[in-house]
Amino acid sequence: MITLRDYEKSDTARLVLLANNKNVSKYLVDTFPYPYTQQDADWWIETGAKVNNAVNKVIQYNGDFVGSVGITPQTGMKKHVAEIGYWIAEEYWGRGITTEALRLMTDYATSYLKYKKLFAPVFEPNKASMRVLEKCGYKLEGILKYEVFKDGKYFDIYHYATYCF
Numbered sequence: 001m002i003t004l005r006d007y008e009k010s011d012t013a014r015l016v017l018l019a020n021n022k023n024v025s026k027y028l029v030d031t032f033p034y035p036y037t038q039q040d041a042d043w044w045i046e047t048g049a050k051v052n053n054a055v056n057k058v059i060q061y062n063g064d065f066v067g068s069v070g071i072t073p074q075t076g077m078k079k080h081v082a083e084i085g086y087w088i089a090e091e092y093w094g095r096g097i098t099t100e101a102l103r104l105m106t107d108y109a110t111s112y113l114k115y116k117k118l119f120a121p122v123f124e125p126n127k128a129s130m131r132v133l134e135k136c137g138y139k140l141e142g143i144l145k146y147e148v149f150k151d152g153k154y155f156d157i158y159h160y161a162t163y164c165f
């Protein structure tokens with residue numbers, strides 16, 4: 001059973017345990033560092049998870065914290081749009097957990113928070129993430145060439161989105 005809940009201060013130790021893994025951070029933004037320290041987890045739970053009015057939730061699998069999914073609202077002419085992102089601890093990969101969590105968050109963001117468009121930028125090698133998005137009804141809108149630079153390499157970004165009109 002997959003559920004979403006808000007972060008709590010007591011999540012810090014487990015967050016470090018799950019997040020301190022290069023295979024998890026490899027295709028994530030720089031605010032998800034490696035190594036992932038206690039200080040990083042404290043910052044995330046106290047501040048980072050709420051920066052720019054973001055809404056970030058813990059993904060629970062049978063009651064255990066196994067990952068995270070969140071949205072970051074855009075501004076100005078794009079205030080109907082939010083970016084969506086997610087990760088799950090490596091030992092839980094391949095069980096359909098992210099697919100279900102992304103479905104729940106997409107529904108929450110469109111039905112309850114009333115966003116009209118959600119998008120996800122995916123590093124070109126991250127085929128599992130593209131598959132998760134496709135299973136949740138997201139479509140590839142375009143490919144942004146050499147869009148990001150991480151760990152000494154340039155990556156194309158596959159820009160996925162879903163709409164609620």
Ligand SMILES: CC(C)(COP(=O)(O)OP(=O)(O)OC[C@H]1O[C@@H](n2cnc3c(N)ncnc32)[C@H](O)[C@@H]1OP(=O)(O)O)[C@@H](O)C(=O)NCCC(=O)NCCS
Nearest residue numbers: 024027086087088093094095096097098099127128129131
């Ligand atoms: C990407 C990630 C979120 C996937 O989570 P998950 O819980 O394993 O995803 P699911 O089990 O719901 O679905 C994975 C799908 O990808 C497929 N898949 C896995 N590896 C694949 C690969 N190399 N190529 C193509 N498809 C692949 C699986 O077969 C499955 O599809 P299926 O149900 O049709 O068989 C997880 O690996 C992760 O957290 N990675 C690190 C963080 C990250 O990259 N986040 C996304 C940033 S955009």
